[in-house]
Amino acid sequence: MTHVPTELRREVIERAGNCCEYCRIQQDDYFFTFEIDHIIAEKHRGKTTSDNLCLSCPDCNAYKGSDIASLDPETNELTMLFHPRKHNWSDHFKLNGVRIEPLTAVGRVTEFLLRFNMIERVIDRELFGSVGHYPCNS
Ligand SMILES: [Zn+2]
Structure with missing residues (x-):
């Protein structure tokens, strides 16, 4: 894992509003520190630049x-995962309560692979939502 310079790390956190750019929970509510993700992983030649970090x-x-990427369960087509710098979250997902429901092929592969709706994660979001902390606004 490449070191992300402090200034770039700060920029990514601020841009995200301290929220997970995939499942939209807030870092302040979470026990563990959030991570800087290479959207396109370094092993696929993704760079440590602002437009490839979330x-x-x-x-x-x-x-x-x-x-x-993964295979869309509906079409079996190879489909890129949600890209927080290129895609708009609400174009690919919608909330049903605190469940994250996919709207597109990108949404379906991402929801499946990142296990957004595992029961433990849904329970966490219900708890955050009950105190008005879910979803993040960013
Ligand atoms: Zn998340």
Whole structure:
């Protein structure tokens, strides 16, 4: 894992509003420190530049790993994952309560691979939502 310079790290956190750019939970609510994710992983020649970095909670980052695409369960087509710098979250997902429902192929592969709706994660979001902290506004 490449070191992300402090200034760039700060820029990514501020741009994200301290929120996971995949599942939209707030870092302030979470026990573990959020991580700077290479959207296109370094092993695929993704660079450590602002336009390839996003803020991710540890769960999203762990399930995403170095993946950049998956097979859409509806069409079996190879489909790129959600790219927080190129895609608009609400074009690909919608909230049903605190469940994250995909709207597109990009949404379907990302929701599946990052396991947005694992019961433990839904329970966490219900808790954050009950005190008005979910979803993040960013
Ligand atoms: Zn997340």
